Amino acid sequence: MKLELGKIYIHDVQFADKTYVENGTLFVCKEEIEKLVLEDDRLISARVELARPGESVRIAPVKDVIEPRVKVDGPGAIFPGVINKVKQVGEGRTHALVGSTVITCGRIVGFQEGVIDMSGPTAKYTPFSETYNVCVVIEPKEGLETHDYEAAGRMAGLKVATYVGEAGRNVEPDEIVTYETKPLLEQIAQYPDLPKIGYVHMLQSQGLLHDTFYYGVDAKKFIPTLMYPTEIMDGAIVSGNCVAPCDKVTTYHHLNNPVIEDLYKRHGKDLNFIGVILTNENVFLADKERCSDMVAKLAQFIGLDGLLITEEGYGNPDTDLMMNCKKVTQAGTKVVIITDEFPGRDGKSQSLADAVPEADTMVSCGQGNIIVHFPAMDHVIGTLDFVETMIGGYEGCIKADGSFDAELQIIIASTIANGFNKLAARTY
Amino acid sequence: MAKYKIVHYINNFFAGAGGEEAAGMKPELHEGAMGPGLALKAAFGDDYEIVATVVCGDNYFGEKTDAAKAELLEMIKKYDPQLFIAGPAFNAGRYGVACGTMCKAVEAELGIPVLTGMYEENPGVDMFKKDLIIVKTKNSAAGMKDAVPHIKTIGEKMVKGEEILGPSIEGYIERGIRVNYFHEKRGSERGVDLLVKKCRGEAVETEYPMPKFDRVPPNPPVADMSKVKVAMITSGGIVPQGNPDHIESSSATKYGVYSIEGMDRMDKKDFMTIHGGYDRAFVTENPNLVVPLDVMRDLEREGVIGELANYFITTTGTGTSTGNAKGFGEDFVKKLKEDGVGAVVLTST
Amino acid sequence: MDNVMVTNNCRCFEKWKDIFQMEFEEGWTYLDVLTKARDYIHQGYHLLTHPLAGSVKPNQTPFKSIILSKDTLEDAEEFRDLVLIEDSIAAYHKFIKGKPLPDWPEKSREDFRTVDLSLMEGVVSNPIMNRR
Secondary structure (H helix, E strand, O other), X not given: XXXXXXXXXXXXXXXXXXOEEEOOEEEEOHHHHHHHHHOOOOEEEEEEEEEOOOOOEEEEXXXXXXXXXXXXXXXXXXXXXXXXXXXXXXXXXXEEEEOEEEEEEOOOOOOOOEEEEOOOOOHHHOHHHOOEEEEEEEEEOOOOOHHHHHHHHHHHHHHHHHHHHHHHOOOOOOEEEEEEOOOHHHHHHHOOOOOEEEEEEEEEOOEOOEEEEEOOEEHHHOOOEEEOHHHHHHOOEEEEEOOOHHHOOOHHHHHOOHHHHHHHHHEOOOEEEEEXXXXXXXXXXXXXXXXXXXXXXXXXXXOOOEEEEEOOOOOHHHHHHHHHHHHHHHOOOEEEEEEEEOOOOOOOOOOOOOOOXXXXXXXXXXXXXXXXXXXOOOEEEEOOXXXXXXXXXXXXXXXOOOOXXXXXXXXXXXXXXXXXXOEEEEEO | OOOEEEEEEEEOOOOOOOOHHHOOOOOEEEEOOOOOHHHHHHHHOOOEEEEEEEEEOHXXXXXXXXXXXXXXXXXXXXXXXXXXXXXXOOOOHXXXXXXXXXXXXXXXXXXXXXXXXXXXXXXXXXXXXXXXXXXXXXXXXXXXXXXXXXXXXXXXXXXXXXXXXXXXXXXXXXXXXXXXXXXXXXXXXXXXXXXHHHHHOOOOOOOOOOOOOOOOOOOOOOOOHHHOEEEEEEOEOEEEOOOOOOOOOOOOOOOEEEEOOOOOOOOOOOXXXXXXXXXXXXXXXXXXXXXXXXXXXXXXXXXXXXXXXXXXXXXXXXXXXXXXXXXXXXXXHHHHHHOOOOEEEEEOO | OOEEEEEOOHHHHHHHOXXXXXXXXXXXXXXXXXXXXXXXXXXXXXEOEOOOOOOOOOOOOOOOEEEEEOOOOOOOOOOHHHHHHHHHHHHXXXXXXXXXXXXXXXXXXXXXXXHHHHHHHHHHOOHHHHOO
């Protein structure tokens, strides 16, 4: 499967009468976006605001971040099974508005959304302080049931991103990157002397606000399966969850999965990237046993020499992570784990809720429990009403001027456990 | 400019009062620097002054910890120091525990920076490394020369509120605190690097070490308790009155085996606790709380267990190194086997 | 299957009180639920759900539900459940030590009940729960 990703670099975002891209500036039509969002009668208001790097702007509570993309050639369309029809994706050509995002904000349940600062000392912790963001602030109708509101918010973001992505359809990309993974036997034969490497991508699947969808299928209801790495770049996986803001894998991060990207960079040089094993993080212990058995089986079945494992969330997923690591290692495949850490406020406790001796090679994406200071910003997109109750915030943490102290875990994707960031932790 | 004031804590031995024979000495106060403090004084130079040295016997500190702590704090407080240094204790176990205890107490009471030094196998290290900065020293006083520059650098940084860097740079014992930093490469790239190396069979270094797995795999359950001889083992420091074998109240180096033959319960007239790590009042009154002979006899009578061994095995758990503890176990398990003991009840405090 | 749900979430209690044996007390803390579940494990029960299910840390949510069973559904390692519950209790203390549970307003408490309920709904809908 071969995908050309056409990167259109965005250097600014502005409002206009219609939505289009010109000379690296993304122009968006506010009214059309609002109309699109309000097609869903579960939502009563939608307000579009723009946030640019360096501005004194705080966005909260953030639910999801999505990179606008459009499929210009090949089967299927972006977000298959969710926005577009179910159809295999990952082949042909896709355009991405690199450097821009669509951000959904608004209260879902009172605690699981996060904060993005576009400038100041906390901006460095989130990748979205460096992107041009189209923020959609949504509000549900009175009394809307929580599950319905979650679904409405998720769909609103994906719809807007698809709409904005269309603006890139006829734009000549600044750069085209080609990714290719062949069918298993051919792929192995292509680089017979290089180690055969895979990636176990654990999808959050615990329940409300803890779900992820693969071609529209709720990940907690599937069993581990194989995926061509390019499928994910066309939106085969979308996020429907906020675990803790810091280690949330947003839809943006699925589209731009760093492990897949970095494995492709070394593909044919010092490794042979065979493919991705998707699995989940269910609450049921029997599911964990079954799925980790199957992950190990698949790794052995396709003959992997080594694989990377990433997780999403803390606690319950740590058990899946360790079971996967242990069983895959015992099946004869070398493992490296990428994770983030929660060692408590003083940094002195065990970082993960589970551990096995086989987990002897780990990459740390930093610890989420340290307290950071958020100075007041000139403008807030969304609301700071919920800061005290958001994960990482605490009672009395916010001052009248809008400045507050909170644990790092309140910032969207600050310790994301797939290695997207440079943040790491070491032992003192 | 006024000098920064330091108070230094040392034990009987380093104060020149003597070894074991002087270990019972009560807290004493000396103006200025003495013993190892002289080397510190020279290193810290003119901007700092060791205004006082407080001394206490290791045994006195171990046995009357609360009293010793209170007396020493009173002495230290009146100098209003900016820094408190204890030791270094090198490999002296009781001294290490005293240094750690005093550092924590001074930090809590006076709110000033505190610093000590120890050899990495000193039992005080495991007890205090998470709470304190402990400069890494050699296992004897010969290591003073190497330790002094680290004590000086860290001490100065503490007083001035400057950032103390990682343990390998500053020369202190790793505290197990996870601290964030920005790496030059993103996590996924580092992960791929590690995996490629691992697949080549090269050595790789993890960024997050797993906790130590020194768990003992559990034996299969006892099939029929009613046919088994059971023994009681404790780390709760219960010994016959007078502690005939002189088992230490902390950092134990030995264990004892004592008869309970013909006894129906642990009588406070016969047994006491010497454990230095908990409030002994209740156990002194009723030693069955730690060695549950009373209920074990009931179980024996009811036929729930086959028989109770006619002795119990005891030591003190607090501050005892895992190496010693392991050694005790390997040693006494032979006796248990010879005596046909099929199960043990282990109690801790 | 002989299942028991240990919970301090009244919405779980209301929803499943006729289906499961219930150990419910509105006033229980998160730790009380973990401890109760541990007691069941010591009495020979097996964990069906992960004690930290939800990834909402124990110093954030007041609510916790755990399902245990006399039967086991999988070939787990010995003492796995005990290790899991003890590690969870350790994790509870780690977080609570740094930052105690806030005194949430009722609106937030209801949100936390909803998420806990939702996690359990996912579990109960699992076909394996219909084994008798």
